[in-house]
Amino acid sequence: MCMPYKAAHTEDKSMAEIFIILSKYLFIIYMSVFLLSGFIINLASENTDINKGFFVTVQRLMIILFHITAFAILLSGSEETFGYTLVFGCAVLLYIVLSNALLSKIFKNSNPVLYNGIFFLADIGIATLTRLDAALAAKQFMWCVIGLAVLIAVPPVLNIMPRLDCFKVLYAAAAVALLVSTLVFGTSLYGSTNWISIGPIAFQPSEVVKLLFVFFLASALSHEPDFKELISPAAVSAVIILCLVAQKDLGSALIFAMTFLIVLYIATSNLFLLISGLGIGSAAAFIAYCVFPHIQTRVNAWLDPWSDIENGGYQIAQSLFAIGSFGLTGSGFTRGYASFIPVVERDFIFSAICEEFGILFAIGLILVFVMIFLEGVRASTGSRSRFLTLLSAGLTSLITFQTFLIIGGDIKFLPLTGVTLPFVSYGGTSIAISFVITATIQWVYMHNIIYNDDKTQRQKPAVQQHRRRRRTQ
């Protein structure tokens, strides 16, 4: 006979269903309150009447509420793995609470919004991964714990390092050495030969090189450069980008090229350089399109995923199905079909979030990235040292462009480049390096507060000092 629909369901099942539907709105509320608090904190930096601490606490509360709601849903759906999910959920909760307490204790002058932002993103990532593949979520959590250690360790280490801006040769040499060694010893994963395996651990040197690269650029351009002095950073950048192209890691190549141009533009304030750089970049991209068949596949899949939906267009079509099927509020957490997208945990985690949490939440997620970006800009503009300005601006630009690239790829705004969504996507090296980048930006931020100006300015954020200084100039 006809399709059997099992209609006899228990009362608690239907209550769980109601909870999942309710949670769709709860998640959007958490996200809105989180962003609104971030906005108010930003206003607070110009208006001392607002109690900044209160809104920082509200943000933390939202992360915790998000976490509890998400794991309550995961628990209601897990029959055999109930115990494991419970323990895991509690461990992550403990991690978030402890991290916040620890970091605000250790770094009194740190920027709490930046920390809140990345922990919120990391928690959204872990919750989504738990739903997709619990084993990956556990690994991801392990990397987040390492990330916490990084957040604590990096600022003091950078503090005791003398003259970070003097080692440009070292940074460049290390970066190139890492990339060349990948070319020689590298293994292939996800279509790019950009992994190195040492025993059981596989890591992506290109992620580490990101850090070295920005350090290199910042130190190479830390003195007002004349035209001749631009040649060596350009040459090193070209070598690094070519190495990445040779590894078929186009996403990273694009990120590095863009980072180079942005840092160069900030260092020289020369719009002509930026525009001609973009022109050269576009020309290079076009040549690459003509030369490499795998780029052609990507671009064709972007232009028209439907005509070759079974092969080249499959991923992007599945991603669009996930994003487009359930509308503004999503299917409800755990009720989506994101596992049909290949490499969903890495390249397409944003699509999975769109599907289950809805488009409104996903827009919120993009705004969280914008918030983090804004804090990076503050650290950069607040710094007196040219090196630190370039360093924090470069790192911020790098992580922001990466976000733009992968979200744009997921929604078919751009051709797909398999880079990770910082803090959210599954990927050990990516998570670790994203945390190092945050820690470095945080260090610049704290450095500004300690070294800039007199004591009365200490508690005020950097942007205002900068504005004040400009007025006195």
Add this chain to the structure above:
Amino acid sequence: MKRTVKRVFWIYALLFVMLIVYLCKVSLFDSRLYITNSYNPRLSRASEHIKRGDILDINGQVLAYSQKDESGTYHRYYNDSDIFSNITGYTSRGKTGVESKYNFMLETVSSELTQRIRDAFSGTEVSGDDVVLTIDADLQRLAASLLGTSKGAIVAMEPSTGRILTMVTYPGYNANTVDEDWDTLNAEGSGSPLLNRAAQGLYPPGSTFKILTAAAALADDPDYLGFSMVCEGVKYFNSSTRIRCFNTNAHGHEDMHKAFAKSCNTYFATLGTMLGIEKLNAKAYTFRFNQPLDFPLEYSVSNFSLPLDSPLSAVVETSIGQGKTLASPLHMAMITSAAANGGIMMKPYIVSHSLSPNGNVKNRTIPEKLAEIMTADEAAQITELMKGVVNEGTAKEAAFSISSSDYTTSGAAADASLSSSSVSGTGYSGYIQVAGKTGTAENPGGDDHAWFVAFAPADNPRIAVAVILENAGHGSKAINSTREIMKYYLTNCINRQP
């Protein structure tokens, strides 16, 4: 330098705004495209705890519905399934038809929270959205009764929108008993009842293909309209290539108008050889042979094959619709509609909208252009040629008038409950000019297939029909059926449209 940093910030801010705008576009405006795409795994989702939505005709007649049995399990039932199953499809043994392609809508629970809470406290059923077809069930019943027990298919559509009004096929099957009948349905010699001949059946188009040959000639040079020759009933193109007109009738001196009206093979074969392989191929491509038709249900792509090195005999055969050309009735209805619609072929669609349990209209299909297959001028000339077929040619039986008495009797198969409300008396009356083209497709395996494609009224087309009757030879059943469908539609259905 810091000003530059801020400038960079604004550039990035702009990029992210673009991302958000594009994301909204994808999720809100393109979503219809995604939720009916057959590669979307969400289509096959089956929620266990909800009542699947109904499938309704354009006037709200229920064609498929779900009901709980005593054990609380939902079953799917179909009304008049022999007539509608080629559209609704079935849900046992996998899903097909609307049940498959619009599964997402049928399983979408609108205002889910309210429905769930009501379910938890008062036990009302949580129900998916209803899917409303563009099909008029009464017209469908009439078409099915006209088709009777002849193998074949009838497709009727609205030329200006691509809305499918009727799509019947015979033999059909009963979706209520697909499981029990499975072996019989698939048995050798059963006549493939599971195949929706209207969209999936491919037939040689026969003389209806002369529409394409004529259009190719007119597009090449409008002077072809005045091209005339003498038909002797048979013509030798070379020693081995000979073409015969029907019954070796000599049509005598003729221009394109007369040749089209009389369906002269000699004339159009000559025209084809004058145009040549490349132009025929180009026109077949614009007419969307070998190309997707973007019909939402299962369909077959029509086939046109005339390689550049084809012998003369192939060119001659192809020009008059024999050869290797194969077309579906749906495709022929679309070509006819395009001729009626100033050359614009619309995307055919069969679902009008979905309906939430509290009556909200969702996902309304907006008519979309598929292709411009000829210019408005060419379409007007083709219309003139097709009028000639009805006025002085091979389809004189297609002509009809509507008198006021037709309104009160309201068609043979009209549903009694609906006919009372259907007549408002402001529809068409008097002589209706029909434009059409007959076709007889030679069938190597048996008697010839009979085709008729037509639209009416010719000056302001409201309905286009394509009929194929397998092995019907030269009878006028195809023409008569088309006339009755058009007459019924123009009399009883036009005013009833929502």
